[in-house]
Amino acid sequence: MVLAVSWATYLSSMQAFSSAGNSSPLRLDIEDQQLQTPPLISIIDDDESMRCAVKSLVTSLGLKASTFASAEEFLRSPQVEHTSCLIIFVTAFPEERMRTRAIEGGALGFLSKPFESQMLINLIEKAIKISRKE
Numbered sequence: 001m002v003l004a005v006s007w008a009t010y011l012s013s014m015q016a017f018s019s020a021g022n023s024s025p026l027r028l029d030i031e032d033q034q035l036q037t038p039p040l041i042s043i044i045d046d047d048e049s050m051r052c053a054v055k056s057l058v059t060s061l062g063l064k065a066s067t068f069a070s071a072e073e074f075l076r077s078p079q080v081e082h083t084s085c086l087i088i089f090v091t092a093f094p095e096e097r098m099r100t101r102a103i104e105g106g107a108l109g110f111l112s113k114p115f116e117s118q119m120l121i122n123l124i125e126k127a128i129k130i131s132r133k134e
Helices: 030-035 048-060 071-076 096-104 117-133
Strands: 002-006 040-044 064-068 086-091 109-112
Touching: 002 071, 002 117, 040 048, 040 071, 048 064, 048 117, 064 071, 086 096, 086 117, 096 109, 109 117
Parallel strands: 040 064, 086 109
Antiparallel strands: 002 040, 002 086
16 A cells, blocks of 8 residues: 655645544644645545545545546656655555565655554654655
């Protein structure tokens, strides 16, 4: 699985994720809500149940999410700004060589399945913070 975080517009004011779980994790000023769009989290996995589960997690955080069954499908998608994506890899076959190549290639994070939801949330939060600075 690959998660790509892309940002259509720069978000100038955002607070940290809520620890409450049920409340919206992103608190935007009224002006920001009117002028900005939230980041798009693209979920790429060949397993439909995993795509659905991760999309559910991402949308429960108040974020937009799209799913793709393959990297090729993701790359063909006109809705995703591929050049500004931050990548988080999630794999069922964690090999140190693969992890090293992913990180050296610019991946923001690398998780092994199964993973704790909070670990993924932390990486998404990190990606959003980095995107805000760009």
